[in-house]
Amino acid sequence: MSFSAWRGTVGIVRPTYRPGGMEELIKMLPDGVGVIPLFAEIARGTQDEFKEAIARYRRKVAKLAEIGVDVINPSGAPPFMVLGYEGEAALIREWEKDYKIPVFTSGTSHVAALRELKAQKFVGFSYFGGDINKIYAQYFRDAGLDPLDMVGLDAPFQKVQEYSSRLIYTWIRQTMRKHPEAQAIYMLGPAWRTLDIVDMLERDCKVPVVHAVPAQCWDIQRHLGISQPVQGFGRLLAEMI
Secondary structure (H helix, E strand, C coil): CCCCCCCCEEEEEECCCCCCHHHHHHHHCCCCCEEEEEECCCCCCCHHHHHHHHHHHHHHHHHHHHHCCCEEEECCHHHHHCCCHHHHHHHHHHHHHHHCCCECCHHHHHHHHHHHCCCCEEEEEECCCCCHHHHHHHHHHHCCCEEEEEEECCCCHHHHHHCCHHHHHHHHHHHHCCCCCCCCEEECCCCCCCHHHHHHHHHHHCCCEEEHHHHHHHHHHHHHCCCCCCCCCCHHHHHCC
């Protein structure tokens, strides 16, 4: 590797140029972890675009392997969930065989986080509308989990980050009242700016929250062999379980 960080370097393929999630992640990561970001340039957030973006992810993963990072994280759950759980797994196996570098996606991080929290039954929340939420739910079913519901906010893709976290809190809290058997809350995607409500939701709903950004920080650490808890963003990261 031409450039390295003393606790390891993660290469991330971000789905969009949207600001917010990347900055939040870097602030969470332990000192000494290097981050090299590339971008898949998703703009519309449609199912067709997610499928088309895989070719761009492929090129970016190859570039990160050429740079010589320690682990590769093609992030953004939707493009890979649209492939299906098995389709995503096959693609990861292909990349790991070709580049001899560990690869993990947002989806694999979220599945791993729910399993670590022993949350078989959960309610999922996304900022997408329509039938694509059924695809997300099926992804988790194929992973052996039980999404009780996967509900979408149906927000304009370019405006998600403008929604108030208090509005999101109210929506999630009201939905969770319909599912007293749920063992976790799952929040797909880093676009909404909702880190400030993660601990609040855990206290008020009395279940852990798997939020995209803390789950990404948790799984980067896990893949780099680091275990440094971070407080304020939910049990998963606070306990580094």
